[in-house]
Amino acid sequence: MCAADPRDPWLPDRLLRTERDALMPLLRRTPEASFELRTACPGWTARQVLAHCAAALVRIVEGRLEEGVFLPEANAADVAERESWPLGRILDELERGFSEAGPVIAETDDGTLDAVALGEWVHAGDVREAFGEPGAYCGASLELALPLLEVTSRRRDTPRLVGVLDGRPAPVDLGNAIEGRPPARYEGDAATLIRLYAGRPLVRTRYALTGATEQELLIYR
Template sequence: MRLAEPMESVRGPELPGLLLRAERDALIPLLRSRPDEDFAIRTCCPGWTVRHVLAHCGAALTRVVEGRLGDGVFSPESNDRDIAERADWSNARIVDELERGMTEAGPVIAAAGRQGHGGLDGIALGEWVHAGDVREALGEPGAYEAGEALDPALELFAALTRARGAAPLLAAVDGRPVPLALGLDTDGGPEPARYRGSAGTLVRLLAARPLTGTRYELTGAREADLNFFG
């Protein structure tokens, strides 16, 4: 049984840019409507407030746009330096940089193509997950499944789990008529694990986000096995 075609046939190079622009259109107006004190709210990312997450995201996309992606980039130490460099920026300037990055990074990611385990595509997906972290910290509903960015995000999760050779998973997501196939299946390989539940809970599993208050069924795999960013 084969669950997935090669990555090139299930995603176009424009998909990460589509994801970033869709999330930009939802997230940036929300951020601009919030008072400064909301940027000090703690998120699920250890030690990081909303402001820290946004500063990290804006810095990461600026690095992509400017081609500053050497060894050690996006390590914990590099992320802390990027955040520290923006310590005296206003919250509005933090949001401005993020908006520019979400607008301009897509074509750069598309031009880079698929390299290694998915090239720069994973950065776009990580940005979208962090947007969910921010929405959850701000008490917004549907933190990891709201808006038009959900469909391209799930498609990109599927493509990148295949590119990285993850174990196969069939996800029956609420409200979707066809299960989502994640991971790479080979002829004669193991039966895929199976998930049933909401899209938001699936994202929480894939991104190792808190699962408190969720309901889902998972067979053939452990929670830790699904951690895409681990």
């Protein structure tokens, strides 16, 4: 049973626009060769991750959300469709998606597309990490991403977890209470918490997790 859902329908829009303003200047000035670097997403380069991000957002903008649209096979087809595109066209499509998808997501009654907005932010972290840039899975947008993670973790039926984050006065409360099971507890930095929930590599991280397994926390499978 999901806990009460304090969804803010405009939170995804604010996250996407904030990330647009931070990410697009970086992408526009990065040498094209860097887009062929591999990312944390198995088999995908930075260019392919961004092609996927652009395609997903524009599908939302244009209402092309047929059944199975965000399954791995459909994502791969969207990326393959863009293999012949100039990089600039992919970046233009991505910027359009960042700018226009939020209001459409806000209008969805059940909030199912909120997780897409959070996923776009996580993928921006994948690209930053591939480029060797600081701020992967944190940065200025973190204050918007964490409350969206709270909502998404409940909708994806992860177990309740209290996250005590370095440098933050109040813990985050994620997931759903399970009868007879005490909340799990996480101690560490916010970027590593994002990695845990998004299934990103945990090499060189340091954290404490009790009462749940990493697999139970995944919101993207």
